[in-house]
Amino acid sequence: MIVRKSQTELEVMDRCNRLNWQILQEVARNVHAGVTTCDLDRLAEKLARDAGARPAFKGYRGFPASLCASVNDEIVHGIPKDRPLREGDIVSLDFGLIKEGYYGDAALTVAVGNVSENTERLLQVTQEALKRGISAILAGGHLGDISSKVQEHVESNGFSVVREFVGHGIGTDLHEEPQVPNYGSPGQGPLLEQGMVLAIEPMVNAGGAQVMLDDDRWTARTADQSLSAHFERSVAVTSNGPWILGEPESNKSRAGA
Ligand code: MG
Numbered sequence: 600m601i602v603r604k605s606q607t608e609l610e611v612m613d614r615c616n617r618l619n620w621q622i623l624q625e626v627a628r629n630v631h632a633g634v635t636t637c638d639l640d641r642l643a644e645k646l647a648r649d650a651g652a653r654p655a656f657k658g659y660r661g662f663p664a665s666l667c668a669s670v671n672d673e674i675v676h677g678i679p680k681d682r683p684l685r686e687g688d689i690v691s692l693d694f695g696l697i698k699e700g701y702y703g704d705a706a707l708t709v710a711v712g713n714v715s716e717n718t719e720r721l722l723q724v725t726q727e728a729l730k731r732g733i734s735a736i737l738a739g740g741h742l743g744d745i746s747s748k749v750q751e752h753v754e755s756n757g758f759s760v761v762r763e764f765v766g767h768g769i770g771t772d773l774h775e776e777p778q779v780p781n782y783g784s785p786g787q788g789p790l791l792e793q794g795m796v797l798a799i800e801p802m803v804n805a806g807g808a809q810v811m812l813d814d815d816r817w818t819a820r821t822a823d824q825s826l827s828a829h830f831e832r833s834v835a836v837t838s839n840g841p842w843i844l845g846e847p848e849s850n851k852s853r854a855g856a
Pocket residue numbers: 704705766767798800831
């Protein structure tokens with residue numbers, strides 16, 4: 600069942616995703632050579648708890664940390680480690696929290712110092728794929744409109760979308776229906792309706808789409824050891840288009856539409 604949220608619930612989710620996004624950006628600002636992903640995990644958890652929120656991932660199906668930190672060929676669900684980040688690495692940071700009974704969820708990939716031109720392009724294409732997917736969100740449209748926009752942008756740039764992991768509905772549960780694949784056809788899939796909230800999260804591999812799972816049973820990495828990037832925002836469906844929760848500008852344009 601797809602849960603549609605009332606305007607009041609969306610306002611709560613806007614606040615909670617704003618806090619989530621602020622924390623994620625603060626964590627991203629602390630990424631540099633020599634920092635460990637355990638350091639970043641501790642920072643994310645402290646910022647959430649100081650703000651009266653609870654980290655969403657810690658203990659979720661046994662996940663041991665507050666932050667998913669996936670380095671280089673790790674795609675998603677990387678467990679924070681004590682190994683320092685190095686110049687030229689990329690790290691995907693995925694963070695969620697719960698506050699006032701609702702979940703926030705977002706992710707971004709950052710470069711550690713200088714990276715190659717192709718790595719920079721991978722980050723840009725993944726971020727742009729998220730933006731294009733979000734731009735397809737409109738009440739009356741279909742889920743496949745989002746998926747196809749993401750896939751088209753990624754593949755036209757010579758990269759691959761991961762199939763094994765998908766975006767999701769979000770609200771009083773971290774993962775609600777529907778699933779939001781990063782591949783599909785326009786006009787297909789569930790109807791987008793006012794009040795649905797979707798976590799859109801392209802996971803993009805520089806090489807092939809194939810995925811391997813580490814022995815820790817969490818860390819997913821590319822089978823061909825190519826780099827992978829991940830960007831995510833939680834977005835409400837409205838009859839005026841997308842409302843990126845926690846994004847003040849998005850809120851403003853929605854109000855003015
Ligand atoms: Mg998510």
